[in-house]
Amino acid sequence: MSELKTTVQVRLYPTPEQAAILRAHCQEYISTVNVLVAALDSDVLPDGGKGTSTKDFTAALPSAVTNQAFRDARSVWKRSCALGVIPLLHKPICQWNNQNWRMEDERLVLPVAQDGKVRQISVGCACVALDGTPGLLRIKRKRGKWMAEVAYTLPEPEHTTGVASMGVDLGIKVPAVVHIIGKGHRFFGNGRQQRAKRRQFYARRKDLQKAKKVRAVRKSQGKEARWMRDTNHQLSHQIVSHAQQQGVGIIRMEQLAGIRQRTARKSRGAKARKNNRMIATWTFHQLATFIAYKAARAGIAVAWVDPAHTSQQCPACFRLNTADDRHYVCADGGWTGHRDAVGAINISRRTGLHGQSAGATVASGSDGGRAA
Numbered sequence: 601m602s603e604l605k606t607t608v609q610v611r612l613y614p615t616p617e618q619a620a621i622l623r624a625h626c627q628e629y630i631s632t633v634n635v636l637v638a639a640l641d642s643d644v645l646p647d648g649g650k651g652t653s654t655k656d657f658t659a660a661l662p663s664a665v666t667n668q669a670f671r672d673a674r675s676v677w678k679r680s681c682a683l684g685v686i687p688l689l690h691k692p693i694c695q696w697n698n699q700n701w702r703m704e705d706e707r708l709v710l711p712v713a714q715d716g717k718v719r720q721i722s723v724g725c726a727c728v729a730l731d732g733t734p735g736l737l738r739i740k741r742k743r744g745k746w747m748a749e750v751a752y753t754l755p756e757p758e759h760t761t762g763v764a765s766m767g768v769d770l771g772i773k774v775p776a777v778v779h780i781i782g783k784g785h786r787f788f789g790n791g792r793q794q795r796a797k798r799r800q801f802y803a804r805r806k807d808l809q810k811a812k813k814v815r816a817v818r819k820s821q822g823k824e825a826r827w828m829r830d831t832n833h834q835l836s837h838q839i840v841s842h843a844q845q846q847g848v849g850i851i852r853m854e855q856l857a858g859i860r861q862r863t864a865r866k867s868r869g870a871k872a873r874k875n876n877r878m879i880a881t882w883t884f885h886q887l888a889t890f891i892a893y894k895a896a897r898a899g900i901a902v903a904w905v906d907p908a909h910t911s912q913q914c915p916a917c918f919r920l921n922t923a924d925d926r927h928y929v930c931a932d933g934g935w936t937g938h939r940d941a942v943g944a945i946n947i948s949r950r951t952g953l954h955g956q957s958a959g960a961t962v963a964s965g966s967d968g969g970r971a972a
């Protein structure tokens with residue numbers, strides 16, 4: 601089983617004095633890397649920098665950061681051989697390796713160099729709950745904001761002892777329907793509420809756009825994205841917890857590209873356009889990614905299946921039917937069930953991207969099955 605690595609973005613709130621220090625460090629860092637890359641490429645630092653230590657050059661950075669700059673320079677230079685040009689870093693960043701920083705109680709503590717001395721500063725940051733082994737810390741400016749990019753290696757999950765197969769069907773009407781073979785289906789999320797909230801955001805932005813309040817529009821977009829992200833975190837958590845409780849060994853989801861296509865094709869007219877706007881911006885991809893990620897952490901395998909006709913196909917005979925009532929009734933008179941659960945039922949039994957039969961073992965898609 602491979603380790604799970606993750607990167608988390610954390611907003612930083614440095615004081616003006618700290619911001620000045622960070623800015624200086626970022627500038628110094630990239631110019632150090634650029635100078636070192638040039639030196640590695642000439643005979644100033646021969647043999648790709650073998651035998652060179654950070655004592656051999658100076659930078660206005662804590663030694664741990666200088667070490668990191670040297671490591672970076674070596675990898676940039678090695679890549680330059682493949683690229684055929686010497687790459688120059690432009691965007692100011694600065695990196696600290698795992699032993700030199702810590703995050704606690706909404707503070708990021710890290711060493712900085714100032715006037716030839718190294719000292720610790722404690723920068724305010726957004727609240728994040730992180731577990732696992734911290735790795736590289738990268739600080740940079742993103743759209744005028746200070747951000748920390750934190751790499752983590754998560755503890756290896758125990759592979760679950762669960763064997764049941766669960767299908768997850770993501771949609772607009774019901775955000776997620778799950779079906780576990782032999783244990784039935786369950787709905788997650790409140791589609792009506794989510795749609796109302798999104799309409800609210802959309803209407804507000806339209807007003808702001810008319811009033812040419814560009815900044816307010818952008819702010820509202822950010823707010824909506826954060827709300828959506830929160831919602832998806834909650835949903836994915838609930839779904840994976842449910843899977844754990846029910847002894848699920850594999851979660852199957854539709855191959856993502858299909859979701860938008862399938863739903864959009866059916867609809868026409870003004871109502872459809874409204875619907876399509878929702879679909880186009882709906883963050884299925886994010887929800888699916890969160891589910892896959894949380895499943896992997898719980899030791900549950902993930903497989904991506906062929907999304908064709910999952911909500912129309914009869915789970916018993918594969919005939920295609922359209923349900924116009926609450927109930928799905930197969931035309932051959934055999935199978936009936938809840939209309940909104942058909943998709944999840946079919947997904948729970950599909951194996952791999954091409955197979956449609958039940959009973960086969962874990963089939964992992966191109967980007968699925970991380971924990972397998």
Ligand SMILES: [Zn+2]
Pocket residue numbers: 914915916917918919930931932933934935
């Ligand atoms: Zn049938």
